[in-house]
Amino acid sequence: MTKSRATMTQVARLAGVSIKSVSRVINREAHISPRLRERVEAAIAELNYTPDTAARSLAGARAFVVGVLFDNPSPNYTMNIVGGAHEACSAQGYHLRIDNLDSTEQDRALADQLEAVLSHGRCDGFVLTPPLTDIPLVLDTLERHDVRFVRIAPVLAPGRTPTVQIDDFAAAGAVAQCLWGMGHRHFGFVGGPPSHGAAGTRRAGFFSRLKALGLEAMPSEASGDFSFDGGIAAGFALLRTATPPTAIFAANDDMAAGVMVAAAQCGLAVPRDLSVFGFDDSWVALSVWPYLSTVHQPIRAMASAAVSLLLDHPREALALEPVTLDWTLIERGSHGPVRPER
Amino acid sequence: MTKSRATMTQVARLAGVSIKSVSRVINREAHISPRLRERVEAAIAELNYTPDTAARSLAGARAFVVGVLFDNPSPNYTMNIVGGAHEACSAQGYHLRIDNLDSTEQDRALADQLEAVLSHGRCDGFVLTPPLTDIPLVLDTLERHDVRFVRIAPVLAPGRTPTVQIDDFAAAGAVAQCLWGMGHRHFGFVGGPPSHGAAGTRRAGFFSRLKALGLEAMPSEASGDFSFDGGIAAGFALLRTATPPTAIFAANDDMAAGVMVAAAQCGLAVPRDLSVFGFDDSWVALSVWPYLSTVHQPIRAMASAAVSLLLDHPREALALEPVTLDWTLIERGSHGPVRPER
DNA sequence: AATTCATTTGGCAACGCTGTCAAACAATGC
DNA sequence: GCATTGTTTGACAGCGTTGCCAAATGAATT
Numbered sequence: 001m002t003k004s005r006a007t008m009t010q011v012a013r014l015a016g017v018s019i020k021s022v023s024r025v026i027n028r029e030a031h032i033s034p035r036l037r038e039r040v041e042a043a044i045a046e047l048n049y050t051p052d053t054a055a056r057s058l059a060g061a062r063a064f065v066v067g068v069l070f071d072n073p074s075p076n077y078t079m080n081i082v083g084g085a086h087e088a089c090s091a092q093g094y095h096l097r098i099d100n101l102d103s104t105e106q107d108r109a110l111a112d113q114l115e116a117v118l119s120h121g122r123c124d125g126f127v128l129t130p131p132l133t134d135i136p137l138v139l140d141t142l143e144r145h146d147v148r149f150v151r152i153a154p155v156l157a158p159g160r161t162p163t164v165q166i167d168d169f170a171a172a173g174a175v176a177q178c179l180w181g182m183g184h185r186h187f188g189f190v191g192g193p194p195s196h197g198a199a200g201t202r203r204a205g206f207f208s209r210l211k212a213l214g215l216e217a218m219p220s221e222a223s224g225d226f227s228f229d230g231g232i233a234a235g236f237a238l239l240r241t242a243t244p245p246t247a248i249f250a251a252n253d254d255m256a257a258g259v260m261v262a263a264a265q266c267g268l269a270v271p272r273d274l275s276v277f278g279f280d281d282s283w284v285a286l287s288v289w290p291y292l293s294t295v296h297q298p299i300r301a302m303a304s305a306a307v308s309l310l311l312d313h314p315r316e317a318l319a320l321e322p323v324t325l326d327w328t329l330i331e332r333g334s335h336g337p338v339r340p341e342r
Numbered sequence: 343m344t345k346s347r348a349t350m351t352q353v354a355r356l357a358g359v360s361i362k363s364v365s366r367v368i369n370r371e372a373h374i375s376p377r378l379r380e381r382v383e384a385a386i387a388e389l390n391y392t393p394d395t396a397a398r399s400l401a402g403a404r405a406f407v408v409g410v411l412f413d414n415p416s417p418n419y420t421m422n423i424v425g426g427a428h429e430a431c432s433a434q435g436y437h438l439r440i441d442n443l444d445s446t447e448q449d450r451a452l453a454d455q456l457e458a459v460l461s462h463g464r465c466d467g468f469v470l471t472p473p474l475t476d477i478p479l480v481l482d483t484l485e486r487h488d489v490r491f492v493r494i495a496p497v498l499a500p501g502r503t504p505t506v507q508i509d510d511f512a513a514a515g516a517v518a519q520c521l522w523g524m525g526h527r528h529f530g531f532v533g534g535p536p537s538h539g540a541a542g543t544r545r546a547g548f549f550s551r552l553k554a555l556g557l558e559a560m561p562s563e564a565s566g567d568f569s570f571d572g573g574i575a576a577g578f579a580l581l582r583t584a585t586p587p588t589a590i591f592a593a594n595d596d597m598a599a600g601v602m603v604a605a606a607q608c609g610l611a612v613p614r615d616l617s618v619f620g621f622d623d624s625w626v627a628l629s630v631w632p633y634l635s636t637v638h639q640p641i642r643a644m645a646s647a648a649v650s651l652l653l654d655h656p657r658e659a660l661a662l663e664p665v666t667l668d669w670t671l672i673e674r675g676s677h678g679p680v681r682p683e684r
Numbered sequence: 685a686a687t688t689c690a691t692t693t694g695g696c697a698a699c700g701c702t703g704t705c706a707a708a709c710a711a712t713g714c
Numbered sequence: 715g716c717a718t719t720g721t722t723t724g725a726c727a728g729c730g731t732t733g734c735c736a737a738a739t740g741a742a743t744t
Binding site for chain 1: 347390394395396397399400405406407418419420421422424428435437438439440461462463464536549574596599603606607625626628629630
């Protein structure tokens with residue numbers, strides 16, 4: 001980028017105003033006459049001027065950097081978060097920083113990792129993704145350093161910090177409803193690791209709705225650790241019983257894909273012999289056959305909203321009321337009506 | 343990050359030297375006495391000083407930003423690229439910029455997208471990923487703007503720019519060798535879109551080795567567009583013939599996963615009735631059952647190397663000799679010895 | 685008409701660092 | 715011993731922007 005870029009001084013000269021006024025227009029400050037604004041905007045357009053981030057950051061209080069902190073093994077999830085956050089950032093001329101923490105570390109080590117992140121460079125705020133959102137040590141450390149942050153889909157201490165989420169409880173309820181409506185009465189549930197709180201919420205929503213619908217024998221359960229492998233194992237555990245379920249709901253798509261493998265191994269055809277539902281609508285949902293029925297979580301939009309929350313509000317005015325985005329039930333090929341009892 | 347960070351002036355005062363000397367130590371400039379360096383480094387450590395990127399960028403020629411340009415539908419691939427590039431960047435205190443182009447656009451529109459990217463902010467260089475690496479317009483535009491860039495796995499005009507790659511030809515040959523050694527004599531190949539040049543190289547390497555091994559009837563072929571869907575369709579095309587192949591090599595993992603679906607639909611068990619090989623060792627390779635045999639491409643390392651190439655060499659000294667990283671044949675469960683002819 | 689107050693604009697000193705140039709110092713050759 | 719060269723250090727002026735304060739302008743009140 002050798003090509004010399006226009007500077008504020010040049011814009012000011014062309015518009016016949018002071019550079020301070022140009023600055024005001026750019027920052028949308030109050031008390032600018034329409035006439036001045038027009039002149040400046042014309043000059044900006046003519047010179048194709050873009051403010052220099054480095055200079056803005058040096059002179060002002062903002063760093064023009066927001067960070068995403070994650071510790072999520074799924075590249076699909078992470079990529080969507082990064083993509084969404086990046087979109088929101090670059091729309092406002094901010095840089096995105098990515099930091100991978102290892103939450104399985106000891107407390108002490110985790111704290112050190114965080115300190116390292118914080119001392120690495122200035123940052124206007126962070127976006128936290130699960131399971132980091134629910135680790136008290138992380139929240140405490142961030143708050144102690146007086147750092148702004150938004151949590152995505154936290155379970156712990158809702159209302160403690162600004163939050164972006166979906167209604168996992170209701171979404172899981174919708175899955176139960178859908179399956180129930182197709183005649184299923186024998187259910188299985190594959191849960192996630194305890195560290196991932198949302199898995200618990202999804203379980204609660206699923207069970208609660210089934211109960212409300214009048215189900216007596218609660219679903220059999222197996223834990224799958226949110227992984228494909230875990231899903232296979234959980235699938236076997238659920239399927240190799242005297243009265244196997246006719247429908248299995250897994251708390252994420254990877255495990256649901258694993259359940260489908262287990263079903264195939266057991267000689268069960270999906271969806272004829274077994275209905276499978278996932279959660280997330282991640283990449284893997286379209287990499288299995290039949291395509292996985294699942295709950296679409298607008299992950300990109302959530303990350304984007306989290307960044308906007310950080311950027312659009314003055315330092316103190318971060319709303320604590322959670323921003324709740326919509327989920328969608330995606331009915332693809334992995335579920336269907338229950339077969340008549342043989 | 344309200345906590346006030348140490349500045350160069352403070353370090354200089356503590357070490358009893360001028361700020362310029364501190365600057366010299368930080369930038370590893372020549373002509374610094376060991377004594378001075380030690381004193382400064384001690385002071386830096388004591389104050390936990392980190393140079394301010396914004397100030398460095400404003401004062402100096404570097405922007406401390408490198409960009410990744412991509413247009414790749416696979417989040418796995420992209421995430422690895424971004425991860426690797428980010429790693430290399432943050433190790434040197436650089437920011438990473440991500441820009442998604444749409445290479446299916448008209449030339450004019452593509453050029454506009456590029457111009458927008460270039461005028462968006464200063465940048466010390468770009469990393470290009472396929473298929474952008476092989477679009478002459480992109481290369482021309484970047485060169486015309488006098489922008490440094492490194493291409494990852496290009497096919498077009500090797501040697502024109504700095505490049506990081508693997509030896510696709512040899513890797514595909516190794517797949518052929520492996521399959522041949524297990525007794526296979528009837529092969530199928532699933533190719534990628536013409537825009538993705540590496541698919542062609544993989545095909546050439548596969549065919550060439552088979553020929554060298556003495557195969558007479560060249561493999562049947564089908565095109566799969568690098569997608570799961572395309573792989574399913576190609577799998578059917580290959581399998582539903584009078585003399586179906588006993589081994590299929592797909593130019594990427596997504597298509598290979600699709601081939602496995604087609605095989606299952608045709609009542610063929612993998613690897614008993616059909617051996618399947620993929621390429622990339624992406625996330626999907628471990629999301630199918632049996633796990634996919636494939637060629638591991640060190641994508642993170644490649645991106646990381648690309649950034650290092652950009653950062654470690656002075657403006658003019660980018661080596662044009664391609665950096666070639668190692669691939670690995672990953673033999674998992676989707677291939678095996680051919681069944682005796684029935 | 686004079687006074688007060690709010691609105692709109694400008695001047696200028698930072699912000700933390702690097703580039704340029706020059707000064708101080710040490711080593712070498714005659 | 716003095717000029718010459720090379721090495722090591724420091725002084726200082728920006729880089730492009732924002733924050734603070736003051737000045738100019740206009741409107742409203744007495």
